[in-house]
Amino acid sequence: MPAVLVVDDSKVMREMIGACIRPIERLSIAQASSGLEAIEQLSLGRFDLLVLDLNMPDIGGLEVVEFVRGQDKLRSLPILIVTTRGDESSRAAVMAAGATRFLAKPFTPDTMLGEVNRLLEGAGALG
Amino acid sequence: MGERVSERIDLRGFLTAYLAEADEHLAAANDRALSIDASLKGGAANPRAVRDLFRIVHTIKGLSAMVAVEPIVVVAHRLESILRAADRGASPLTPPAVEVIFEALRAIEQRLRALEKGAEVPAAAQSLIARLDEHARPTPLPSAPAEATLDLPPAVLSKLAAFECEQLVHGAADGRRAVSAEFVPSPRKAAEGLTINSVRERVGSLAEIVKVIPVAIAPSEAAPGGLSFLFLLLTSADDVEIAAAAGCDPGAVRPLVAPPGAVAPVAGGGEERRGDGGEERPPSDGDALDPEVPEAHARSVLRVDVGRVDEAMDRLSALIVTRSRLARAVSALDASSAVVRELSIIVQENARQLRDLRAALLRIRMVPFAEVLSRLPLILHHVRRTSGKEVRLETYAAEAELDKAVAERVFPALVHLVRNAIDHGMGTPEERAREGKPPEGTVRILCSARSNRHLAIQVNDDGRGIDRQVLARAIGGEVPANDAALLEVLCRPGLSTRAQATLTSGRGMGMDIVRKIVVDQLGGDLSVHSSPGEGTTFTLHIPLTVSILDAFTVQCGEQRFAIPVSIVEEIVEIDPRAVVRGPGRGGAEGTALIERRGETIPLVDLARVLDGAAAPRREALQALVVRRGAEPVAFGLERVLAQQETVVRPLVDPLVQVPGIAGSTDLGDGRPTLVLDLVVMVAALGRTLRGERAA
Amino acid sequence: MSDLIVADKGAADPKSELYVVFKVGDAEYALPADSVLQMESFTGATRVPGASPFVAGIIQIRGRVVPVLDLRLRFGLPPIPPTLDTRVVVGQHADRAVALLADSAREVLKIAPAQVKPPPRLLDDAASGFVKAVAQIGGRVVMIIDFGKVIGEEPLDVVQR
Numbered sequence: 001m002p003a004v005l006v007v008d009d010s011k012v013m014r015e016m017i018g019a020c021i022r023p024i025e026r027l028s029i030a031q032a033s034s035g036l037e038a039i040e041q042l043s044l045g046r047f048d049l050l051v052l053d054l055n056m057p058d059i060g061g062l063e064v065v066e067f068v069r070g071q072d073k074l075r076s077l078p079i080l081i082v083t084t085r086g087d088e089s090s091r092a093a094v095m096a097a098g099a100t101r102f103l104a105k106p107f108t109p110d111t112m113l114g115e116v117n118r119l120l121e122g123a124g125a126l127g
Numbered sequence: 128m129g130e131r132v133s134e135r136i137d138l139r140g141f142l143t144a145y146l147a148e149a150d151e152h153l154a155a156a157n158d159r160a161l162s163i164d165a166s167l168k169g170g171a172a173n174p175r176a177v178r179d180l181f182r183i184v185h186t187i188k189g190l191s192a193m194v195a196v197e198p199i200v201v202v203a204h205r206l207e208s209i210l211r212a213a214d215r216g217a218s219p220l221t222p223p224a225v226e227v228i229f230e231a232l233r234a235i236e237q238r239l240r241a242l243e244k245g246a247e248v249p250a251a252a253q254s255l256i257a258r259l260d261e262h263a264r265p266t267p268l269p270s271a272p273a274e275a276t277l278d279l280p281p282a283v284l285s286k287l288a289a290f291e292c293e294q295l296v297h298g299a300a301d302g303r304r305a306v307s308a309e310f311v312p313s314p315r316k317a318a319e320g321l322t323i324n325s326v327r328e329r330v331g332s333l334a335e336i337v338k339v340i341p342v343a344i345a346p347s348e349a350a351p352g353g354l355s356f357l358f359l360l361l362t363s364a365d366d367v368e369i370a371a372a373a374g375c376d377p378g379a380v381r382p383l384v385a386p387p388g389a390v391a392p393v394a395g396g397g398e399e400r401r402g403d404g405g406e407e408r409p410p411s412d413g414d415a416l417d418p419e420v421p422e423a424h425a426r427s428v429l430r431v432d433v434g435r436v437d438e439a440m441d442r443l444s445a446l447i448v449t450r451s452r453l454a455r456a457v458s459a460l461d462a463s464s465a466v467v468r469e470l471s472i473i474v475q476e477n478a479r480q481l482r483d484l485r486a487a488l489l490r491i492r493m494v495p496f497a498e499v500l501s502r503l504p505l506i507l508h509h510v511r512r513t514s515g516k517e518v519r520l521e522t523y524a525a526e527a528e529l530d531k532a533v534a535e536r537v538f539p540a541l542v543h544l545v546r547n548a549i550d551h552g553m554g555t556p557e558e559r560a561r562e563g564k565p566p567e568g569t570v571r572i573l574c575s576a577r578s579n580r581h582l583a584i585q586v587n588d589d590g591r592g593i594d595r596q597v598l599a600r601a602i603g604g605e606v607p608a609n610d611a612a613l614l615e616v617l618c619r620p621g622l623s624t625r626a627q628a629t630l631t632s633g634r635g636m637g638m639d640i641v642r643k644i645v646v647d648q649l650g651g652d653l654s655v656h657s658s659p660g661e662g663t664t665f666t667l668h669i670p671l672t673v674s675i676l677d678a679f680t681v682q683c684g685e686q687r688f689a690i691p692v693s694i695v696e697e698i699v700e701i702d703p704r705a706v707v708r709g710p711g712r713g714g715a716e717g718t719a720l721i722e723r724r725g726e727t728i729p730l731v732d733l734a735r736v737l738d739g740a741a742a743p744r745r746e747a748l749q750a751l752v753v754r755r756g757a758e759p760v761a762f763g764l765e766r767v768l769a770q771q772e773t774v775v776r777p778l779v780d781p782l783v784q785v786p787g788i789a790g791s792t793d794l795g796d797g798r799p800t801l802v803l804d805l806v807v808m809v810a811a812l813g814r815t816l817r818g819e820r821a822a
Numbered sequence: 823m824s825d826l827i828v829a830d831k832g833a834a835d836p837k838s839e840l841y842v843v844f845k846v847g848d849a850e851y852a853l854p855a856d857s858v859l860q861m862e863s864f865t866g867a868t869r870v871p872g873a874s875p876f877v878a879g880i881i882q883i884r885g886r887v888v889p890v891l892d893l894r895l896r897f898g899l900p901p902i903p904p905t906l907d908t909r910v911v912v913g914q915h916a917d918r919a920v921a922l923l924a925d926s927a928r929e930v931l932k933i934a935p936a937q938v939k940p941p942p943r944l945l946d947d948a949a950s951g952f953v954k955a956v957a958q959i960g961g962r963v964v965m966i967i968d969f970g971k972v973i974g975e976e977p978l979d980v981v982q983r
Contacts, residue, residue, distance in 0.1 A: 010186055012144045016193060019136055036356065039341045040312045040323045043352025055185045058339055063286070067341050071353055084189040085204070106192040109136040650886060686869065737871035778870075780918055782889040782973065783880055785872035791880060791887050799868045799882045 001026045002125040003046060004116065007038040007064070008053035008082065017051060017082075020112040024120070035059035039067055042074055048125035049116065050079045052099075054090055062094050069098040078119040082107075138193055142242070145194045149187060149239055156183045156232055157505050164225050164508065172219055174290035180228075181210035187235065199238050201251045205259040206231045212263065224262045229508070231259060277383050279307070283357060286340055291359075294337050295383055298361035303335075305383040306366070308373040310356045311349060321374045323356060329372040334362030359383065436491050437693070443488060445806075447481055450474070492531050496574045496582070497524035499534045503545065503572075510546055516553050517567040520545070527574045529582055529671055536649060536774070537584070537669060540641045544586040544665050545570055547637065552590035552663055562660065564589065580671055581651075587664040593617075593657040614655045618642045645669065647793050648774045678773045678802065679751070680794060683764040684734040689773050689792050689802045690751060696759065697752040698767055699723060706730060721750070721761055728752065733762040736808060755809040762805055775802050838934040841957075843964055844911055844927035846893045850964045851924075852931065852957065853913055857969060860884065860912040861927055864904050878923055881910065888912055890921045891973060897952070913969050920973045931964070933957050938966065 004021065006029060008014050014031050021027060030045070032038040035056050042050065050068070054061035061081060068074045081102040083091055091102055103115055120126045159180040166173035188203035206228065212218045220228075234255055238248045277284060277295055284292075299305040310326045323339075330336060338359045346353035358373060370377040454474050460467045500522045507520050529537070548570050553559075556566035573585040598616060599606040607613040617638045645651045645667050657663035678689040679698075701721065709717035719730040730750060734743075747763025754760075773792040778784060787807040791799035840855035860883055867879030867890045878890040890910060894901055902925075909927040912919055941953045954968040 010148060010190055012141055012148045012190060013193065015144065016138055016141055019138075019141075034324075036323045036327075036339055036341065039354060040352070040356075043354040044312060044314055044317065053189075055182055055189065057179075057182060059341070063341075067343065070343050073353075082189075084185060084192065085200075105189045106195065109138065646884070647882075776887060778880065778887070778889075780889045780920060782877050782891065782920065783870045783873050785870060787872065788870065791868070791882075793882065797882060798866075799880050799887050801868060801870065801880075 001028060002048045002120050003028045003030065004049045004051060004120075005030045005032060005038060005041055005045075005047045006051045007032045007035070007056075009033050009056045010053075013053065013082075017112060020109040021116045023113065024117065024126075035061065035064045038064055042068060042077070043071065047077065048123055049119050050077055051082060051116070052079060053082045054094065055084065062090065062097060065094055065097045065099050076123075078123050080115055080119055139195065142194055145190060146239060146243055149190060152183050152187050152190075153232060153236055153239070156180055156187070157229075159183065160225065160228050160232065161504055161508060163220060164222075167220065167222055167225065174214070174288075175294075177210060177213050177220065181207065181214045184210055196238065196242060196248060198248050198251050199235050202231050202234050202238075202255070202259070205256060205263060208263045209259065218262075226512075227255075227258050227262055230255060277305070278381075279359075279383065283340055283342070287338060287359075291338050295359060295361065298335070298337070299384040303361045303363050305337075306334075306360050306362060306369065306380050307383055308358045308360060308369050308380045309375050310358065310373045311344075311375070312354060312356070313349065313351055316374060326356075326373055330358055330360065330369065333364040333368055333372055334360040336360055431491065436488060439488050440485075443481065443485055447485075450477055450481060454478070489530065493528040494531045494534050495524065496527040496529055496534070496584075497522070499529075499538055499541075500524055500572060500574075502538065503541070506542055507545065507549075510549050514549055514553075515555065516549055517556050518549050518553060519567050519569050520572070521569060522572045522574075524572075524574050525576075527576055527582055529669065532774075533649060533669060533671070536644055537667070540644045540667070541572065541584070541586065543637045543641050545572075548586065548588035548590065548663070552588045552592075554591055562591075582669045582671060584667040584669065585664055586667075587662060589662040592659040592661050592663055593655075594659045610654060610656050613657065614642075614653065617655065618653075647797070650776050676773055676775050676802070677770065678775075678792070679770050680768045680773075680800070681733075681751070681764050682766045682768055683737070684745060687768065687794065687800050688733075689775075689794070689800055690805060691789070691802070692770060694753055694804065694806050695751045696754050697723075699750050699752060699761065701730070701747050701750050701763060703746065719763075723752065723761075726759065728759045728761045730761045730763050733764045736762065751805065753805040753809055755806045758809060760805075760809045762808075773802070838932040841931050841933050841964075841966065842911060842927065843929040843931050844909065844922070844924035846897055846924050847899045849897075850962060851893075851953075852933070852964045852966045853911065853922075853969060854966075855930060857914050858911060859914050859919055862910050862912075863906070864890075864908040864910050864923060866904070881921060883910075883912060883921070886919060888919050888921045890923050892923045893972075894923070894925070896972060913973075915969045915973060918973065920969075922972070931959065933959065933964075933966075941965070 002024065004027060006014050006017050008017070011033070014033070018029050018031070021029065030041060030047070032041050036058050038050070038052065041047075052061050052064060065079060065081075068077060068079065078101075079099045081091070081094055081099045082105060083102055084105045095102065100119060101115060103112060117126070159176040162176040163173050163180070166176070184203050184207045188200055188207060191199040191203060209220075209224060209228070213220045213224075234251060241248045277287075277292060279287075287295075295305040308330065310321075310323065312321075312323060316322070327336065327339065336358060340357045340359070342355050342357050343353060344350055344355050360369065362369060366377045366380040369380050373380075457467065457470045457474055460470070503520060503522070507518065511518055549568070553568040553570075554562065554564075559566055559568065569589050571585070571587045573587070575583050593613065595606050595613060598613075602616065602619070604616065607616050618641075619639065642653050645653045650670050652666075652668035654666045655663065656666070676689075677692040679692060679695060680687055680689050699721070705721060707720045707722075709720060711717035720727050721730045722728075730747070732745070732747060734745060745765065748765055749767050750761035750763045751767070752759055752761045773794070775790040775792050777790045778788065787804050789802040789804040792802055794800050841852040842855050842858045842861070843850055843852045845851070862883060864881075867881045869879045870877060870889070873879075873889075876891055876896045878892040880887055880889050892901060905925070907926040909924050910921040911924055911927055912921045937957045937959055938955045939958065941956050945953060945956075951971045952967055953965045954971075955966040957964045957966060
């Protein structure tokens, strides 16, 4: 049963992403509204994919990626970064830090679903 | 598992949620912009507010892109560039830049409002875009790292921005202590309610949280996640309190700033070039940072759709009607029986419980008056700029609360009064100096609960006061003898513009609107007190028991009525030829029937329902279809006139408490118009019809 | 209230109180001035279908919405169309404000306690307790009404639809 953690400080954004990926069978979706909350959940729970927005109040997406990659058990966790147009410079930095893929807003539901499916499949989480 | 194409998910279905969130972001953005503006006036920068504002605008941009509101994305994108450059220290914001920022935020707000109304969202004005571009600068390269004197490991220090270091150091200088505390999350702690969110809240109420840094530690029984959160704080609380809030050992709370002379300064690495993080700012000025506005502590607050509260109120009204019927039925029983006495007691208690429930529901709609007032600083900012006067706003809301709908109505009245106070009541700084007053004028808004049914709001200014002689001369009338007469003159609609120009201290147009809102619509009271040279005070008394309904106004015979939109299923046109009459009885006319979507619906003349069978039957051209349970009924009337928001005041006197009459409203003609609850009437009708059949 | 005549009949007695006097039909009635909130001319009321037949309707006065009780009907007289003299006298009772519709209201009188007598038994029975005292002023008989009884403690005979 694949588990995804969706992290964005905007509730609307989290719901939208959730709506896009809900069709995936037996998917369980958890939400976090800040980088710190995301790190807490990742360290205490078990997830197959992290969907992460770069732009957050307490610690930014880049720091989250760096922290995650620094943890042994999370080293190979697929990370999908959600960016906004104009974030090109940060995109490079975050990919260098170890994010797996990125998706720029605005994206269509199909695109998001496709990316998530691919990443979960690649991690062998879709069984 | 193959890939499944998501069924046409339309992200525009999130529009309502988007609007609500965007509004919140916009309010926060304006708030930060005001902070930046205030700081600039004091000659300081406000890096935290700049960073916050940058992030908020970035969020608005991303969200707006997802729901495809391109004009907002365009404005937000440019706004973001200006803020990114400011955040990275390349081009600090100047007052003209801040003004453009306000303008851009206003442009975004206008487009949100258009979206809300379902109107077309206008493209961003070229002039605004041009002005925004003027202030944009290219983003800079990293500059030299700053030094810090914080007792922290280099790995942690490297994650702090310069302004955060400065904040910790200066905070320690002004009497508070800079300390670090650790929170180690675990499933056990989470079960006890200690999560990063709850700990942030608890610690936040004791201290100012400058930064929270996640630190990897070796996994252990106490730290199964291999994670610990390091809180960097400024506080006056003691270590034991902080430790308790963070769920750690008091020994784990450590000072960050060494006592003077003890430890050699540790050079902190500057923050590396980060994508969305901050940039090192060359230590230019040694100015103290503006005192930070403490973060508003999150109350335990729920966002509720007002419609849901109204729905609950409707259900309650139905309960109340049922209770009346029960009471009547009980009173018809043999009053001497003990069983009946007990029933009566129970019915009375039920009535009391319903009253309590109604009060509780009404409380849900209450918003703190302070929230209403928090929108004023932004308006004041603009009025100050255009009038060239220096004004300070002081507000005292205490714990006062009022119904959200009433608050929405009162706010424009307050804005009117504040604007007038500044435009007309206040002199320029030079004039004030001549009068021996401080150059900065003060407008004070004071709110107190006058009784548990009324709120008293005073708007006071320390300006020139109203000169009655001048006012009388300007309007060519008598000098008002007392405050009540003065108010009458001020509220005269359309004080002429010539009079406005010659009035040295009077109020301009708009007072008649204030009175209309406060007195006619809300049923409150308005009074004024003014002395030349001493300023003016307006006092508003607002009753707390009104509600606002979306209603259809209809013409029925000689009278107009208002009918809540929420109970009307449909408005149908009546073709007299398509009306069928059922069989009559005993010489009386049968029930009229119409057909609608395959359903046969009784058509009753609203005039007759209200005035009895003796009323002359008029030709019904339109009908409102109302459904109660499974029974639809069409109420025929001449014409539906309009749909509008109405303030409904309950009819409280027992003489006029009639089932089916929800209250009265003022449609602007000064005469009360009844608000009808046709659903209740359907119930009453049903009984009548069944009664007739049985006869 | 500019057309009111304040007569000082009871001026001699310091315990005199002010009363507002109004006419319904041929009779004169009075209410303590303390409990009178406003007096206005009558320009029609919004009918309230389903309310008691004594209720002429509701009016809006200085922002306040109050019911109008037709005193002619309440006191058993046939109704007449309003004239220029018709007045509404808005009285206060506990937390209720109710307007009384009278044929005219022109005087405020000072009445001394010595002039006030209990109502004769016959009147009392017929008037269902509406009159709580009778004042004799010169040759005039002015009936002081019990406002609470007149406006009723309970919904007055609400008509079932």
